[in-house]
Amino acid sequence: MFELIKSWYQDKFSDPDSVTLLLLLVFTGTMLYFFGSFVIPVLVALVIAYLLDWPVTRLQRVLPSRIMATNIVMLGFVGLVLALMLVIVPVLWSQTSNLVQEAPSMIEKGKDYLLHLPDTYPNLISVQQVQNIVAAVESKVVALGELIVSVSLTSIKDLVAWLIYLILVPLLVFFMLKDKVPLTAGIKQLIPKDRKLITQVWEEMDHQIMNYIRGKVIEIVIVGGASFIAFAVLELRYAALLGTLVGLSVLIPFIGAALVTIPVAAVALFQFGIAPEFWTILIVYGIIQALDGNLLVPLLFSEAVDLNPVYIIVAVLFFGGLWGFWGVFFAIPLASLVKALGNAWSTSHKNLKAKEV
Template identity: 30%
Template structure:
């Protein structure tokens, strides 16, 4: 005799609660396994494609590992040092930028020279806060990042976990399928396929969009001559998974830095200076072109319309999971939000088919 719906709900509810509590207590301990699993999930289609071309699973994983190792080596040698150097330089320049902003505002608005002015007082407080806390904040961020993503995790644990998960991915999926409750196996498989499509569209597709946009912004801003263009491009690409937010934040930062860099940058014959609006316009055009490419080419081709995740839902998921589980929560927030979206749509379908929604008319 099978279990009733109420009994099944009770058992599965307990299992989910235990799983959530395990995440809560383990915290950052499971970080390398989360990263390794995410990498294996993203690379599994490539391994499947290589198998179709005649390679064995072991050879396919070996080829992927070799290419990934070479790519990571190039990042370590070429990109990461420059990125760290520019980030440090940008943080060190923040007090100078605030002083320059204060001088510019004082020139345009002489009333700000009054020490009792509210705006002048707030600017002074902001400059003092940045000078006092800026270095401490950066040191905290870097030390926290190194404490979580230390060299051992990056070089050893994550690649090893990803290698073995990728090697046994198909076997793990088959084993999980065998453990599914037989009464609901068809429904769970259908939901699993929908979740996989959603995750594939968002993580693989949107991840590719973020990488392409980040590389484009970094290279274009650097060619345009913007100081710290690599950092701005990296930040804009990193948060491009939230529609319009990446371009908005990156555009504001880039145009703001461009104004500081090229305001009064052209010497005149009379000894004065003029603003280089052409350079500033080029920086703004970089992000306008990026938005056009993202909305009309990259997202439709790589992501499609099957994700169905609202930007507000993404921000909410990032806030909740980040506050509950810290850095690991931030990593799993987006895929979990995608999975919950699939379950929510399934729940709405069941609700519309139920007597709770249809009432007595559902029996007609």
């Protein structure tokens, strides 16, 4: 067994570049795991700066300086964020509050519907089964209520954290964009000289990450906007809230679409009952999800994602468990990074063998 591990190590890490790549990966992963919560503003700013670097670079070609391009892009970005906060967030907050207030009556209607199921379908479900289901739902509702109370008690602390983010993150983004060249040069000085594989992995990932982030933003806007329009046309209540949830659900491949189906179906059921309107909403929602998965995703991510769905689901569960929302958001790029690392080490091994021959 020891000889097998030794042989594998010699095959993969005989090249100094491979060792450098491994050490950098272990160091970065360790720092993020233990200190990730302390540098979340920096990570968020890094993601935003990476996304905004594309328009800054394009503007820099027609403007005299990078500072001017950075100022224009930052003004546009801050204006967009403020517009969203002043226009969309109040609507979502209002609809969420109304939904929370109406939730008890919706739960009572659902409970009454379940209790009448044995009379309607006596051969399929019994009274005892219904009582067990009702008891389980009630326990979940109580647990959810306790969670809401605990979250409200810590809301002041979270509000302070968000205020800090609103100040620090834009400043970090601005200086990351303005001083990209000296910051990049400083990072290169910290990396060992044997970094051929690091450069190879970065070049492979750079294009994929940019395409993924840009594609994800476009997908959220298209899917969320289409869902909102469809729900509004069909006169479904809480259309803006449900449309936003559907749009954000694309952040979690496969799982998100299944989870967001529950609130969409529940609201439609309690508003219309088992009526043609209910089935129409479900059919339209299913069409939107089908078009997203079979048309929009291949169109947006054909160059960025080349992974088996099993790997994607495992990556979502693993990285989401480690880093929460950001782990879920970057699950696919991180899985692609693992694949790129495997390709880099395999390439290094082949090149080393070729030199020996």
